[in-house]
Amino acid sequence: MSRQASSRVTGLSGDDAGCHILHVDMDAFYASVEIRDRPELARTPVIVGGLSGRSVVLSATYEARSFGVRSAMPMARARRLCPHATVIPPRHGLYGAVSKEVMAIFRAVTPIVEPLSLDEAFLDVSGAIRLLGPPAGIGEHIRRQVAQQQQITCSVGVAATKFLAKLASVHCKPDGLLVIPVDGALQFLHPLPISALWGVGEKTGQTLARLGLRTVGDIASAPLAALERDIGKAAAAHLQALAAGRDDRGVEAAVREKSVGSEETFDVDVSDPVVVRRELLRLSRRTARSLRSSGHATRTIVVKLRKADFTTITRSKTLPEPTSETQQIYATACALYAASGLSGQARLRLVGVRATGLVPAAAAPAQLVLGEGGGSWHDAESALDKITGRFGPDAVRPAALVERAPRAAAPGPPGGGGSTA
DNA sequence: TCTGGGGTCCTTCATCGA
């Protein structure tokens, strides 16, 4: 088998027999897309992130990372670490469009593509081997296509399971390809720190460290009962399977959405219920629009409230019938906010609205309101979706969301007001 | 240092009906 390029991390045999899963991950995706449009920034520190006081880093070039900048880091700190970096506000629409084109490159290789986010995906290439050759060669083919068509680089992990393929791509970044052969999996896996395991974050990592477990090999040989006692049955079984190289999840081309939602952090903490309710209206609108555009309705509405001290509470309500209407979602969100005991009592830094328990919209009964013809709000909102789809999300807004100086008026009462301008 | 936004999954506890 020929390996044309850049196995940055190896030491393994490179034998890709039986390694039919690829994990493809774009390198510093948002920043790379920005540099493609501004080539003068190539090989310089670039940070993509919001400009407001509470923004975090969304993406950073490797030049910026060499100064300690990491994604999810507060922007203020990133700017202190790397004051000469170019900071670019994110253009999500552009990244979405590039992502679509990259996924199309993947789908030209195999129909079994499972996107994980805008910038990474699992591919099952077992059906493409006869036509395109061994998996590592397919990985190189994909890397070339992405570089030629999109002028950005990606890294590819090749292995027999999703977890190992993902680890492989992490270990060959940036701009690399790594095969973890079937018979080299444990040799690769066991020296890694426990944080390499999918599902071990800060808290679980601390718990495992208290048990004296430091490496993946330690987890593999730990008694299951001890793990279960400290991290729970499901997590213990999950981690021990991964540590033994077992991962029987297949690549799924169609993953069903389970929830949609929207949340927003205020620039400054807010205690005024009028402002909070106005934000709930905005978020309810966004959530309802996501529901309708994905062809779903929701049964359960969840409101998330984060206080100034960062403690977070959620309150939820399951409705008798599924809905995708802004009015009903907003009314429920307001009721949950009122019942939380935080209304007017606490300073909030974030509010969120989420819809779970999704059902296909076609399965939801048409909502009839006494005294109105069937589907009144639904028809009106569908019409608005068409307008906002064409002219942008702010083309038509509820009166309550039209900014007025110095302070906007309260949104109309739940269930009755907050309608369209 | 001071923590975004969009998600998934798991655990625990309460409630309800059989």
Added chain:
DNA sequence: TCTGTCGATGAAGGACCC
């Protein structure tokens, strides 16, 4: 009629991932 049990479901919170 009362009590205990069990499973399903809902609610809340936490941890994690990208």
